[in-house]
Amino acid sequence: MNILKDKHGEGYIYTVIIVFVVVLMLAFATRVLPVFIAKSKLDTFADEAVRCAEIEGYIGNETKNRINELKANTGLDPNINWSTTGKIQLNHIFSLVLTLETDIGFFSFGSFPITLASKATGRSEIYWKD
Numbered sequence: 001m002n003i004l005k006d007k008h009g010e011g012y013i014y015t016v017i018i019v020f021v022v023v024l025m026l027a028f029a030t031r032v033l034p035v036f037i038a039k040s041k042l043d044t045f046a047d048e049a050v051r052c053a054e055i056e057g058y059i060g061n062e063t064k065n066r067i068n069e070l071k072a073n074t075g076l077d078p079n080i081n082w083s084t085t086g087k088i089q090l091n092h093i094f095s096l097v098l099t100l101e102t103d104i105g106f107f108s109f110g111s112f113p114i115t116l117a118s119k120a121t122g123r124s125e126i127y128w129k130d
Contacts, residue, residue, distance in 0.1 A: 038102055049096055
């Protein structure tokens with residue numbers, strides 16, 4: 001009867017369970033953290049594109065060149081939606097909305113597409129004579 005009450009080795013089971021849970025948490029983190037990094041890059045992308053449009057006073061070739069440069073630097077290819085196009089008069093507010101479809105999943109258990117969105121607003125710094 002003493003054999004059934006013996007609790008030697010019980011700690012090994014708890015250790016295996018704890019190690020298993022820690023490994024699952026690390027695996028989950030490796031799948032989720034890149035999404036937060038992509039969101040941060042997308043926010044920076046939007047801010048820099050809007051700043052370029054503020055300085056130039058219009059959304060045109062210079063802004064497109066800056067966006068292409070940002071795409072190359074960040075590795076992101078978001079959908080771009082400006083609130084206006086062409087010349088922007090001094091102190092007029094405009095906005096940029098970037099959306100990016102990305103997958104978040106847990107290896108072979110499933111992949112879930114999510115849409116990351118970033119919005120930035122700015123004011124033109126150029127006075128255009130009509």
